[in-house]
Amino acid sequence: MNEILETVAAAAPEIRAGLPDRRRYADAENPSGERQLAADEYADKLLGDRLTALGSVASYASEERTDVIESEGRYHVAVDPLDGSSNLRSNNAMGTIVGVYDEPLPAPGRSLVASGFVLFGPITTMVAAEAGTVTEYVLEDGNPTIATESVTLPAEPTVYGFGGRVPDWPAAFADYAESIEQELKLRYGGAMIADVSQVLTYGGIFAYPALKSAPDGKLRLQFEGNPIAHIVETAGGASSDGARSLREVEPSDLHERVPVHVGNESLVDRLEAALGESRHA
Ligand code: AHM
Numbered sequence: 001m002n003e004i005l006e007t008v009a010a011a012a013p014e015i016r017a018g019l020p021d022r023r024r025y026a027d028a029e030n031p032s033g034e035r036q037l038a039a040d041e042y043a044d045k046l047l048g049d050r051l052t053a054l055g056s057v058a059s060y061a062s063e064e065r066t067d068v069i070e071s072e073g074r075y076h077v078a079v080d081p082l083d084g085s086s087n088l089r090s091n092n093a094m095g096t097i098v099g100v101y102d103e104p105l106p107a108p109g110r111s112l113v114a115s116g117f118v119l120f121g122p123i124t125t126m127v128a129a130e131a132g133t134v135t136e137y138v139l140e141d142g143n144p145t146i147a148t149e150s151v152t153l154p155a156e157p158t159v160y161g162f163g164g165r166v167p168d169w170p171a172a173f174a175d176y177a178e179s180i181e182q183e184l185k186l187r188y189g190g191a192m193i194a195d196v197s198q199v200l201t202y203g204g205i206f207a208y209p210a211l212k213s214a215p216d217g218k219l220r221l222q223f224e225g226n227p228i229a230h231i232v233e234t235a236g237g238a239s240s241d242g243a244r245s246l247r248e249v250e251p252s253d254l255h256e257r258v259p260v261h262v263g264n265e266s267l268v269d270r271l272e273a274a275l276g277e278s279r280h281a
């Protein structure tokens with residue numbers, strides 16, 4: 001594991017231990033205009049301090065801060081310190097996402113050299129994509145122990161989870177969702193990484209689609225879309241913004257949002273066909 005992923009893994013028990021006292025809202029909003037919890041600020045500060053101290057880190061960007069912190073090194077790190085933090089109040093799963101880019105941010109997802117997420121579920125795990133393979137680790141005291149080598153999406157999909165209110169879905173996505181509902185079982189938990197972990201484990205599709213009220217959806221390209229696309233694609237699945245792999249989207253802004261669809265390739269192909277564009281066209 002590279003030292004950036006190792007550092008995120010090592011910080012996980014400390015972040016987890018800091019959660020019980022930080023379930024209240026802070027007095028601030030993040031750059032996307034969402035209310036921050038004390039836990040969001042805490043995890044961002046801790047990860048920013050640890051990662052910028054590494055010789056390999058050239059810059060640190062986070063969903064929870066407006067500007068990039070510059071440092072001196074080779075890699076540009078984008079972090080969602082607590083993905084799904086609204087789940088903290090109800091004590092449901094959440095965690096940390098990290099993307100290691102070899103270009104200054106904002107950067108396209110194809111420049112990711114490693115990506116990972118820490119999942120605070122009943123146990124703390126880390127799923128990491130690097131060097132063409134996805135590995136699941138159990139984190140005991142921050143020390144990664146391999147749990148699953150060469151994580152691969154099962155060929156037969158089982159689960160789906162789609163974000164956003166149904167009346168807010170564009171008609172083409174609603175039609176697609178109706179056909180998926182006939183085949184797969186609903187699993188939606190409100191934290192992308194937890195929902196994607198189910199897709200990696202059981203096969204299926206996760207989406208936070210374009211909405212009528214928000215044509216770019218909710219999730220952020222640099223911090224959420226790209227790293228999760230890198231992980232799912234490396235595990236043999238596919239990703240899409242509706243028309244192309246998320247990793248082919250050219251970014252224009254650090255905090256820009258993007259519709260996210262990730263899962264078994266056959267299901268992502270059907271999604272693109274349903275939305276009227278095919279990435280194979
Ligand atoms: P966050 O990073 O601020 O927690 O927001 C991202 C989360 C995703 O993990 C999840 O897929 C989505 O927001 C859930 O949104 P909703 O509450 O609309 O279902």
Ligand code: MG
Pocket residue numbers: 063080082083084224
């Ligand atoms: Mg998030």
